[in-house]
Amino acid sequence: MGQSTPIRRPPVLVIEDEPVLRLDALDTVEAAGFEPVEAMDVDHAIHLLETRPDIRVVYMDLDMPRGVRGIEIAARIRDRWPPIEMILTAASFAREELTLPARAVFFPKPVSRPDIVATMRRMAAARD
């Protein structure tokens, strides 16, 4: 995380508490040319968003194990940081069951890696 590179890579925050999925998501983000920022859980993610105002793209798993509804966290992030773009994924919901925050994009698990990467690139490009 946070290595200095000649070309500034836009950061993408990965909020995923399933270790294997997080590891793979971080790799995906990195391979796509972004700076992967890793959050193990929601509290950690909020802390990172507070201290890293440069984070504009969030990739988040809505399947939260400890009684927190991921979609509520996503809505709170949207309210608190309106410019942030969100890519959401879940195994426990279908797209029609969710009221997504504005501009958020949802991919049900298992996700398609190229779709995720394309969406991240589009979001990062729109922001610039």
Place this chain on the structure above:
Amino acid sequence: MAANQAVGGAGRPDATHASGLPGRLRVLIVARERGAAARFGGAALAVLATAMAQLVLFASSAPWFLYTPTVVIVTLALGADAGVLATVLAAIGAGYAVVRPDAAILMMPVHWIASVIFVLTTLGLVGLVRALKIALREADALRAARDRDATLAAEREAFLSGVLSASTDCIKVLELDGSLSFMSEGGLKVMEIGDFNDVRGCPWPDFMRDAASAQAREALAAARQGRTSHFESDIDTYLGNSKHWSVSVSPITGADGTVARILSVSRDHTSLARAREQAQLLNGELAHRLKNTLGVVQAIAHQTLGRGGDLEAGLAAFGERLAALASAHDVLSAGSWARAEMADVVHKVLATFDDHGRVAVAGPALMLGPRATLSLSLLLHELATNATKYGAFSVPGGRVALDWQVDGASGDVRMTWAERGGPPAVEPTRRGFGSRIIRMGLTGAGGTTLRYGDEGLTVDLFASADQLRQA
């Protein structure tokens, strides 16, 4: 006697049971007819006896006087045909007393007239007695039938009330306006009603709230129109305990074919409803887990095969990692997908590596949540794979000690994987998926220290018992 026995058993006082002369006379009258010889012989004997009494007592005066009661008694006791015979014999006997051998027509005309009147009136009496006999027999038969019906009705009632009270359903009879007029014993029990008088006459739908009450009213309206309906609802018992009921409401048809009352049968489906809910929940949970697992499989595939290299070797490694994932699921499915015992996970994952008892496992009971189970399975699989390639499992004498302790006060868990008897451990230059999984530790949040010593690899994994249970 037979008639007497036929109506016996009901125990009610009636004529057949009356003692004394009237009772005995009645028994005599309704008794079964005797055989022809007895009947006609009896009649002849009775007439003969009367004739002798006549001769002794009255000689030739009032010759018909004694015969009439004799004929009546014969008819009563022996039947109408015996009565007719007795009448004829009596007429002959009486006539014999006044016969005049010198008369041209044996008797004086007045005696002929008296004889004819005697025969006619006595035959009339025989007819009357016969009618009386028949009427009495019919009355006895009717009473016997009535008593039999009453016994059957009592038996049927006892049977029905036995069935009703044996049922654990709440069986209610409602009037057309919906008020309660009967509730079965089992119903009072399941509805937690101590005394039916507390609820008698109360409108049944008022025992329910909102939707259930509306459903009950609808069902009553349907029943009044002759239709049976069914609904399921949460209804509180009389003491306020919430239960789930399956309720059937049907019309009870009266004698005239119209709906007279309404039957409502409620069955306690609380445990069924809970099981259904549980199954639905589990179903949703499994669907979720399946999709999540596919995501994990996809991630493992990327990590194992997405880096180029030898496809054969990559596919083999992928298959082994999937097997580790499958063993995590095996252990989890035994714990309703919510928890797994640490020792079970360890034994399951290491079973394929520990072919010669080279792993010594020791540690207290410790519960793991689903994510920790998955992390630990993959982690142990990577450690064992490493040991097979480069560590203690790569040489014949190598051993592994795997133990864990829980600090009673803090709940801190420390797990140690120590390879001994193999080649010296060397830190790898390249960090692949395996070493990343190991470094992510028991909960995926780190807490791993690795020591590469000459004696072999030692890995310490730290976490809290709470984290492991909740993860």
